[in-house]
Amino acid sequence: MRFEVSKVFDAIEQRLSTDPAAARAVIDLAEVVRYVDLDGGRPASMLRLGMVIDALGRQLAEENVPVHVVVHKGLLSDADLTSNERMVARRWADDGLVEVLPNPADRVLEVADLLGLPVLSRTRFDALAGRYPWLTGQPGRLMAPLPGAGGPVLAARVGTAPAPTYADPSPVGARLLGRLWRCPDPECSSFGSMRIGRPSGQPPPTLRTGAPTCPRHDERLTDRGPRPPAEVLAVRIGGVVRQRFVVAGDQPVTVGRAPEQAGGIMLGQWLSEEARRWISRNHARFELHGTELVVQDVSTNGMGIRPGGSMDDDERITLKRQTRALGPADFVELYPGVHVGRARNWSSGGVVNPASVMAEAPTMTFRTVDR
Known part of the structure; x- marks a missing residue:
């Protein structure tokens, strides 16, 4: 069981990010770990963070959704957590994957306000509604994680938003x-x-x-x-957004079947057998030149550009060992149905049941709560 729990924490770790370009919601870990009604288990469990992340992925219909997590400093020594959980939380803090603060409540709302992100919390924050009007004025910006028949769900605290909503940074x-x-x-x-x-x-x-x-x-x-400019790109395979990633002026990114470079985006796990044969280990390299997004074909078989998002094959531009700047709505086609483009152009992930970070969790974590 200990091995299974460690694998879950490793999976959760992959969804933690304080990068403003990547995060999709803000969470207070000290609050989430005490949602006992999600599993009927111990007074505090860090596995509940994974359950809430899964709920976010389901309601956004998207794979690999990263979250910005704020941690109360006292949680690092909380006796209700296991020694392994406390060690994991400290490691996340040391690696900059989460923010550790003496008073995280204000910080949760501040980050959400600055970045235009939703907050996943059961706290109503009534005393702070004057400072952050979106708490009561924008349905979907404050979502409460609650027990649901198929796992936790996110319920809007204001209005009837079916999923978290976003705003431009303040x-x-x-x-x-x-x-x-x-x-x-x-x-x-x-x-x-x-x-x-x-x-x-x-x-x-x-x-x-x-x-x-x-x-x-x-x-x-x-x-x-x-700060170097950055663009958030998304991989879409068969109409499903599988992963978002950041390309910055200080960080080019290679996409392919199984890129060799650190930070590369691996597609192999989502590809058909034929697509795996066609797409190279390193297929496309994305860079920012100033504010211009540029793609370079580094593959064996080449790739295409869909200008303006057009699926008309007569307009498709073939690249083979060439470089091209991408227009605002252009996207790259590595293979039919395998696309990479700006994330803002694809509003829906299309995933009915995104991969769960809790896949390796012990079954006892999901006990039904009698009500």
Whole structure:
């Protein structure tokens, strides 16, 4: 059972991101771990985070949905968690996959406000509705994870939104996200010089009296210059959005059957046998040149560009060992039905039952709760 639980935590870890370009919702871990009615188990369990992530994926109809998780510092020593869970939470914090703070409630709403993301929480935040009008004015921005017949579901706290909704980053958020920031503590997992992960993927700063501040260390941040531009792309296979990924000025990305480069996007697990034979291990390389998204064919068999999203084969542009800038609605066709394009152009994931991070969880985690 311990091995199974560890595999679940590994799967959950793949869905954690403080990268503003990647995250799809904001969660307070200290709250979620105590949703006992989701499984009828222990007073606190980190497996419930996986259950809520699965609920988000189902209601967005999308695979591999990442979340921005905020953690109360006290959770790292909470005796209601197992020693393994506390160790995992500390590892996530050290790797910058989650934010650890003394008082996360305000930070959850601040991140959601700055980035235009929904919050997954049962807390109503009535006292903060004046500061964050979208809590009561935008259905789908505050979604409560609740027990459901086939697993947890997300219910809108305002209105009748069937799924989480999104907004543009706030004006303040847009300004903050346009810059890179540095914490005086070099080991700061969010803004330190030793930060793990994409350099320009740091979370938004918090604001203290209008000054950008490190939310963990409460130290004023220094401006390190413009943040490299980034584009969120999506892989769509057979009409289903399987994965989103970020291409930035400091991070080109290779897509293929099984890319050799670190950070490459592997498609093999979703491909038919014929598609696997056609698509190369390294098939397409995506880069940002300034704000221009460029794709380079690095494959054996070549690929196509669908200009403006057109499926007219007469308009399809073939690339073979060539490079081309992509227009706003263009997408790349690696093989018929295997597409890569800007995520904003594909609003629905199309997945009825997305892959679950809880697939390896012990069955006791899903006990039915008598009511």
